[in-house]
Each structure stands twice: as structure tokens, then as C-alpha cells.
Amino acid sequence: MFVIESTMDKRLERETAVIRVEGRLDLYAADTLRGEVQQHVTGGRANLILDLAQVDFIDSSGLGAIVGALKSVRKCGGMLRIAALQAQAQEVMRLTTLDRVIPTFGSVEDALNTA
Amino acid sequence: MPSTPPSERRLAFRAGEFHLEAGGVDRVHGLLQEFWAELEHRPAVASQRTRFEIAVVEIATNVLRYACEEADGFNSVHPRLELERLEAKLIARFTDRGRMLAAEVNLEACSMPACEELAEGGYGLPLARTCVDAVNYRRTPDGRNIWLLEMAIDSR
Numbered sequence: 001m002f003v004i005e006s007t008m009d010k011r012l013e014r015e016t017a018v019i020r021v022e023g024r025l026d027l028y029a030a031d032t033l034r035g036e037v038q039q040h041v042t043g044g045r046a047n048l049i050l051d052l053a054q055v056d057f058i059d060s061s062g063l064g065a066i067v068g069a070l071k072s073v074r075k076c077g078g079m080l081r082i083a084a085l086q087a088q089a090q091e092v093m094r095l096t097t098l099d100r101v102i103p104t105f106g107s108v109e110d111a112l113n114t115a
Numbered sequence: 116m117p118s119t120p121p122s123e124r125r126l127a128f129r130a131g132e133f134h135l136e137a138g139g140v141d142r143v144h145g146l147l148q149e150f151w152a153e154l155e156h157r158p159a160v161a162s163q164r165t166r167f168e169i170a171v172v173e174i175a176t177n178v179l180r181y182a183c184e185e186a187d188g189f190n191s192v193h194p195r196l197e198l199e200r201l202e203a204k205l206i207a208r209f210t211d212r213g214r215m216l217a218a219e220v221n222l223e224a225c226s227m228p229a230c231e232e233l234a235e236g237g238y239g240l241p242l243a244r245t246c247v248d249a250v251n252y253r254r255t256p257d258g259r260n261i262w263l264l265e266m267a268i269d270s271r
Contacts, residue, residue, distance in 0.1 A: 027179070028138070028140065057144070057172070059169070060173055060236070060238035060242055070233065092242070095242060095245050097229075
């Protein structure tokens with residue numbers, strides 16, 4: 001199952017959104033994530049945090065969607081942060097070296113505190 | 116009759132077809148779970164298991180995306196996955212009757228996109244190659260695609 005849940009963080013500037021993803025971020029889910037990110041960016045919320053605590057598998061399609069999100073927010077002067085990567089996702093980010101260009105944090109709290 | 120060397124002894128085997136319409140990648144994850152369950156008494160090291168899964172799912176996705184593209188329905192392609200554990204090796208064998216791998220895809224030469232490029236694609240095959248020891252592809256004279264993935268593992 002794949003669920004995206006967006007919540008606004010009241011403590012921060014209003015344009016920061018937390019997108020919570022569940023399940024596998026793969027071939028089937030990548031487009032859904034792209035659409036969700038686009039909706040936020042178009043709505044003027046260019047600072048995004050992807051909460052991946054409930055994502056147990058990311059494949060190359062999912063990575064593509066994450067990189068797409070990074071490019072979308074940067075285009076609008078925003079930032080993308082990733083929070084709570086699980087072991088498999090950490091490994092994929094490390095192998096592709098994408099962890100060097102996308103800031104990752106242990107939890108959403110940590111990501112929010114550095115916003 | 117010569118006996119099978121201990122290193123070639125089969126410890127587990129799982130096989131099945133997977134189709135895009137029926138959530139093909141989900142089926143691949145299901146086959147992997149069944150495969151690991153068979154090996155409960157001889158589990159692979161977690162990090163090796165993760166890397167094997169990454170490679171298997173990337174090749175499965177490649178088959179579904181490209182071999183099945185323009186095919187006359189998935190029923191004619193029959194993408195199939197076989198998972199095998201020998202004493203010191205994990206093997207994944209994919210077969211299908213779909214479109215052959217594009218000539219311009221050079222498995223030996225494909226490399227991971229540099230992170231600074233912010234590429235939105237092109238990670239799949241390099242990722243698979245990074246995760247296991249060998250990724251081989253061949254097209255048989257009777258029109259089948261065969262992908263073979265091999266990974267030496269710590270024997271437990």
C-alpha cells in the first residue's frame with residue numbers, strides 16, 4: 001500500500017509541508033509522489049520534507065521521483081529534506097550517492113529543527 | 116554418477132510468473148518473501164539480502180517496462196522469475212518472450228549517473244550491477260530474453 005499524507009507544520013513558515021509516504025516507493029508509486037509534490041509546489045509550498053519512516057523499499061523509479069521533487073522545489077527557491085530513511089532506502093541513497101545532494105535527517109523533528 | 120559439490124547444493128528455490136496488470140513488482144516482492152521464508156534456517160546476511168532484493172526488483176522493473184513494451188499482451192511475454200540459493204550463492208534468473216534489450220544498452224558500460232547531474236532516470240541497471248556480483252543478459256535463438264543475476268554470499 002502507498003499513502004501520501006501532507007501536513008503543514010504550524011511552528012514553521014507556512015510554506016513548509018511534510019509529505020508522509022507509506023509502503024513501497026516504486027514503479028507504481030513514483031508518479032503519485034510526483035503529482036503530490038507538484039501540487040504543493042504549485043500551491044506555493046516549495047519547502048518540503050519527505051517523511052519516509054514507513055517506506056520499506058525504494059527502487060530507481062522512486063529515486064527518480066525524489067530527484068524530480070528536489071528539482072521542482074529548487075526551481076521555486078525551496079528546499080527538499082528527507083526524514084527517517086529506513087535501512088534499504090539508506091542503502092539505495094548511499095549506492096547512488098544521492099545522499100550527497102539531498103539532506104537526510106533521522107526524523108521529521110530533526111528535519112524541522114534545521115529548517 | 117558424480118555427486119553435487121557442497122558449494123553447488125541447492126538450499127532453496129522459488130519461481131513464478133509476474134505481470135504488470137496484476138501488480139508485477141508486488142508479485143516479485145512476494146516471491147522474494149517466500150524465498151527468504153524457505154531459508155529461515157539458513158538466512159542470508161541482512162545487508163546481502165537487501166542488495167539482492169534491490170537488484171532483483173530493478174531487473175523485474177526493467178523487464179516490465181521494456182521487454183513487455185509494445186508486446187502483444189502480457190500473456191505472450193510470460194515474464195518469469197526463478198530464485199535459487201546454493202550453499203554460497205544467490206541466483207535470480209528472469210526469462211520472458213518480450214522485446215529484446217535495446218542494442219544501445221551496454222551492460223558493461225552502464226554507470227551510475229553522477230549525483231550532481233540530478234538525473235531522474237538511469238539508475239536501475241547500474242544499481243543492479245552494483246548490488247550483485249554479476250548481471251548477465253542474453254537473447255536466445257528462439258526469442259527469449261534471459262537475465263541472470265549472481266551474488267556470492269557468506270555461508271551460514
